Amino acid sequence: MDDLAPRRPAHRSPWNWWNLLLAIPFIALLWVPFYNSIEPMLWGIPFFYWYQFLWVFITSALIVFVQHRTDTEQSRAP
Amino acid sequence: MNWVATTVFVLLFGGVTILGFLAARWRRGDLDQLNEWGLAGRRLGTILVWFLLGGDAYTAYTFVAVPALVFGAGASGFFALPYSTIVYPLVFLVIPRMWSVAHRHNYITAGDFVLGRYGNKWLALAVAATGILATMPYIALQLVGLQVVIGAMGVGTVGLSGNLPPIIAFIIDNLPLIIAFVILAAFTRTSGLRAPAIIAIVKDTLIYITVIAMVVVIPIELGGYGKLFEAVPMEKLLLAPPTADNLGQFSAFATLALGSAFALFLYPHTMTGVLSSSSRNVIRRNAAYLPAYTFLLGLLAVTGYMAVAVGVDKLPEFVPQFKQYGSNFAVPALILHAFPDWFAGVAFAAIGIGGLVPAAIMSIAASNLFTRNIYIHFIRPDCSPKQEADNAKIVSLVVMFGALAFVLALPLQYAIQFQLLGGIWISQTIPAVIVGLYTSWLNPWALVFGWAAGLATGTGMAWTTGFQSAVFPLALGGMTVPGYAALYALGVNFGVSIVLTPVLNLVRQTRGKDETRPSDYHFDPAKPEIEALAPETEAAVSMAGE
Numbered sequence: 001m002d003d004l005a006p007r008r009p010a011h012r013s014p015w016n017w018w019n020l021l022l023a024i025p026f027i028a029l030l031w032v033p034f035y036n037s038i039e040p041m042l043w044g045i046p047f048f049y050w051y052q053f054l055w056v057f058i059t060s061a062l063i064v065f066v067q068h069r070t071d072t073e074q075s076r077a078p
Numbered sequence: 079m080n081w082v083a084t085t086v087f088v089l090l091f092g093g094v095t096i097l098g099f100l101a102a103r104w105r106r107g108d109l110d111q112l113n114e115w116g117l118a119g120r121r122l123g124t125i126l127v128w129f130l131l132g133g134d135a136y137t138a139y140t141f142v143a144v145p146a147l148v149f150g151a152g153a154s155g156f157f158a159l160p161y162s163t164i165v166y167p168l169v170f171l172v173i174p175r176m177w178s179v180a181h182r183h184n185y186i187t188a189g190d191f192v193l194g195r196y197g198n199k200w201l202a203l204a205v206a207a208t209g210i211l212a213t214m215p216y217i218a219l220q221l222v223g224l225q226v227v228i229g230a231m232g233v234g235t236v237g238l239s240g241n242l243p244p245i246i247a248f249i250i251d252n253l254p255l256i257i258a259f260v261i262l263a264a265f266t267r268t269s270g271l272r273a274p275a276i277i278a279i280v281k282d283t284l285i286y287i288t289v290i291a292m293v294v295v296i297p298i299e300l301g302g303y304g305k306l307f308e309a310v311p312m313e314k315l316l317l318a319p320p321t322a323d324n325l326g327q328f329s330a331f332a333t334l335a336l337g338s339a340f341a342l343f344l345y346p347h348t349m350t351g352v353l354s355s356s357s358r359n360v361i362r363r364n365a366a367y368l369p370a371y372t373f374l375l376g377l378l379a380v381t382g383y384m385a386v387a388v389g390v391d392k393l394p395e396f397v398p399q400f401k402q403y404g405s406n407f408a409v410p411a412l413i414l415h416a417f418p419d420w421f422a423g424v425a426f427a428a429i430g431i432g433g434l435v436p437a438a439i440m441s442i443a444a445s446n447l448f449t450r451n452i453y454i455h456f457i458r459p460d461c462s463p464k465q466e467a468d469n470a471k472i473v474s475l476v477v478m479f480g481a482l483a484f485v486l487a488l489p490l491q492y493a494i495q496f497q498l499l500g501g502i503w504i505s506q507t508i509p510a511v512i513v514g515l516y517t518s519w520l521n522p523w524a525l526v527f528g529w530a531a532g533l534a535t536g537t538g539m540a541w542t543t544g545f546q547s548a549v550f551p552l553a554l555g556g557m558t559v560p561g562y563a564a565l566y567a568l569g570v571n572f573g574v575s576i577v578l579t580p581v582l583n584l585v586r587q588t589r590g591k592d593e594t595r596p597s598d599y600h601f602d603p604a605k606p607e608i609e610a611l612a613p614e615t616e617a618a619v620s621m622a623g624e
Contacts, residue, residue, distance in 0.1 A: 022167035029160035030336060032328045036153075036317050044304025048316055049380070052159045056372050059163050063170050063366040 018069045025059040079232035080414075086423025087231060087430065090284070091258070094277050094431050098265030101276040110464045115270035115471065116186055116446040117354040124360045124367075126275055130439070131351045131364060132371045133278030135162075135342065138223025138433030139216070141285070141378060146405040148382025152314025154327050156379055157334040162372040165339040170365035173343055174358040175515045178601040179594055187443075188349050188511050189451030195514045197590020198522035199455050204529050205507045206451035209346040212500035213444045216347075217481035218493040220433035220440075221255060225485070226403050227426040228254045230410035252486055258434065263478050266438045267471050271354055274438040281435050284428035286374065288413075291425075293377045296384045296416050306380075309387035324558040330549045333561035341505040341564060344512075346443035347436060358602050378409075385412045437478065445473035495545040502536035502548060505564040509575050515599060523588045524578035532571030539563035 028034075029052070038046040105121050107114035122130060140158075147155035176191065185191045189206035193199055233254050249256065265273045300306050307315065317327040342348055355361050385391075385408035391400045396411045413425045449470040454461060461469070485493060510525045539550035540563055550563045582588045 019171060022171065025167060026164050026336075029164055030332045032317065032332050033319075036319065036328070038316065041304075044302055044307060046307055046315065048153060049156070049307075049376075052156065052163075053373065053376050056159070056163050056369050056376065059166060060366050060369040063166060063362075067170070067362050067366060 016066070016070045016073060018066045021062050021066055024062065025055055028055055028058075080230075080419055080422070082419035083423035083426060084231045084233055086420050087227075087427045090280075090424065090427035091261075091430065094280055094434070095261050095265065097277055097280065098261070098273040099268055101265070101272040102269035104272050104276060109268075109270055110467045112186060112446065112449065112463065112467045112470055113184070115467050116442055117350065118271040118275055120181065120354055121356050122275060122354045122360070123356050124363050126279075127351065127355050127360050127364050128367055129278040129282050130275045130354070131348065131368060132282050133274065133432070133435040134347055134351045134439050135368075135436075136285070136371050136375060136432075137216075137220055137436040138429050139219040140375065141429050141432055142223045142226055142406050142409060143219075144375065144379050145382035145385065145409045146407075148379045149385045149408040150405045152310065153317050154331055155382065156376075157331050157338075159372065159376045159379060160331075161335040161338040161342075162375055163369060164335065165342050166365045166369055166372075168339060169343060169368075170362055172512060172515065173352055173365075174361050175599040176349075176511075177352060177355060177358055177361055179515070179598045180353050181603070182598045182601045183594065186353065187346070187447045187450050188344065188507065189447055192510050192514060193451070193455075194593045195518055196510075196522035196525070197592065198526075199451075201510055201522045201526050201529075202451050203456070204526055205510055206447040208503050208507050208529075208533075209344075209349075209447045210444045212504040213346050213440045214477065214481060214484070215493050215496035215500050216345075217437050217440045217444075217478065218485045219497055220437040221259075221482060221485040222406070222490060222493065223433040224258055224430050225255060226406050226410055227429045229399060229403060230407070230414060231423075231426060248486075255486075256482070258430070259478060259482050262434050262438055263475050266441060266474055266478070271350065271439065271442055274435045274442075275354075277431065277438075278435050281428065281431040282371075284424060285432055288425040288428045289374055289377050289381070291421070292381055292384070292412070292416070296381070296388070296412065299416065300384070300387055306383060306387050310383050314386075323556065324551075324560070326560060330560045330562070333565050334549065337505060337562035337565040337568070338501065340508060340568070341501060344504050344507055346447055347440040350439060350443040350446065357604055359604075381409055381412060385409065388412060388415060390415060437481070441474040441477045441481075442470075444477050445470040448473045498545065498548045499537060499540055502540060502564040502567060503533060505568050506532035506536065506571050508568060509571055518592045519579065520575055521579040521582040521588055522590060524575045524582050527578055528571040528573075528575030531574040532567040535570045536563045536567030539566060 035048055035051045037048060040047055042050045102109065105119065107119040107121075109115045113119060144155065144158050149155075176188075179185065179194075180191060183190075183194055185194060187206065188209065189202040192205045193202040196202075297303050297306055300309075317331055320326045320328050343352065352361055355364075390396055390408060390411035391405075393411070393415065396407065396414075399407050399411070410426070410429075413422050417425065449466055453469050453473075454466065458465070506529050509520060509528055510522075513520055540548055543550065548563050549560050550566060551558045551560045552566060553559075
């Protein structure tokens with residue numbers, strides 16, 4: 001009964017502050033008033049549309065980035 | 079009848095059928111084990127999972143319905159794009175935990191996990207039943223995609239049936255669909271999840287080719303993307319801004335995107351795809367690469383506008399089919415109008431096969447749920463692994479033919495309404511499943527009450543719209559906030575679960591045994607240095623935490 005002081009588990013948690021970057025797509029895409037407009041146009045495409053396509057790429061890139069950072073830090077930790 | 083297109087279609091379909099049967103040989107396993115039949119032995123690597131989940135989540139119905147929605151309603155139909163984007167950070171962060179714990183304890187379904195985490199077979203039953211019910215209309219709707227392209231090729235409504243007894247006439251009229259389904263049932267039974275996994279490679283390739291061809295060729299004909307968007311009436315091109323007391327399309331759009339993203343990977347078919355992965359990293363990598371399909375979906379949505387610009391519903395040759403299929407005919411009409419017949423055959427095969435792949439996965443997922451969480455625990459506790467697998471195979475046939483009967487016998491509207499409800503219902507399993515991946519604090523019986531409350535709220539909200547819409551105009555302090563009923567219902571669900579938990583936790587008997595340990599959620603067989611603690615220490619840590 002004398003060893004019940006809570007100890008941090010020895011396994012590594014994959015939580016990483018880089019993960020917060022992944023909140024950005026939510027803000028970018030759910031704040032609708034920001035992008036519900038026609039201007040600025042790109043190649044004849046209204047902003048509302050090319051903005052959403054752009055965020056598909058950015059989100060994908062963010063995930064690749066966060067995965068890379070997470071894996072690097074995990075392999076460096078003791 | 080369009081002979082060229084039909085011939086190409088039949089050839090591609092035939093090829094894919096053969097693949098379906100051969101798939102059983104890929105990384106051979108004992109298909110009398112449910113693990114092998116229902117999860118392809120958990121051996122699918124990054125590339126195959128990419129094709130599988132892509133084929134799984136972007137279905138024939140998606141191909142037909144998203145452009146149809148944009149064709150009819152304009153900008154609000156685009157919610158599918160942000161929805162399919164924000165889902166991936168969630169997949170990246172949350173789903174690996176499910177994979178790990180499922181791998182550790184040989185869970186095949188979300189119901190298995192819930193049983194292991196909470197030790198309550200009724201909560202597991204609730205999760206399983208919800209999953210099955212949400213999946214059924216989805217299978218039925220894949221048939222709709224298939225029906226539309228069969229109709230587009232002029233097959234099926236030949237008019238032979240006039241003088242024959244009704245049941246024979248019925249079968250002849252629907253023969254192509256029935257044949258497609260018999261083939262689907264046969265190779266699913268034979269190869270299990272390996273069949274749709276392998277076929278997905280062909281299907282997704284064809285879809286990419288078709289969509290890319292459409293977005294390149296058709297705008298050229300129209301004179302550029304600028305001209306394309308100019309042809310869309312202003313009131314459809316953007317979302318209608320909110321008024322003083324009604325958030326209107328803004329809140330509807332955002333809540334539909336968020337709510338659908340939360341729910342997507344709770345659907346049994348996507349869950350099955352994920353659990354068949356060979357490692358955590360397969361899932362994490364796919365979270366980064368599956369957005370390629372989202373891009374495709376966006377292009378697909380734009381084809382809805384192409385159909386508006388070309389004015390397909392006004393073209394004389396398509397008038398009868400628009401009458402029969404409504405705006406679902408927009409994309410097939412566009413394809414027939416813009417491409418030579420042989421390519422139309424390829425495109426239609428892409429859509430048709432694009433219905434088979436998810437239908438196969440969905441029926442496997444539903445039968446996994448039924449077998450593991452209903453059959454074993456409530457009907458036949460002492461069945462052997464082979465009986466388990468056999469049961470699943472039979473149930474998958476029942477599920478498929480049930481869906482076929484549903485589509486043939488009832489008007490399309492019912493399937494669509496059922497699907498709407500299915501989305502609301504599946505979201506109600508989020509507290510039990512997703513929160514359960516992080517903590518077991520929520521009381522299982524509180525979760526059952528929360529689930530029931532969410533179900534009632536969401537269904538009630540949909541009922542007030544006459545089941546025409548999943549968007550409910552919530553009155554909130556003087557403002558009307560139209561929002562996705564699934565999210566509102568989820569709020570009620572969480573509210574009930576959280577309030578009842580401390581109350582019920584006082585009663586020892588309401589809590590079951592949690593057979594999982596914290597390290598299970600990070601379990602990765604490829605990384606042995608992530609060790610589990612010795613059981614006594616783990617127990618001490620978790621007791622101290624409570």
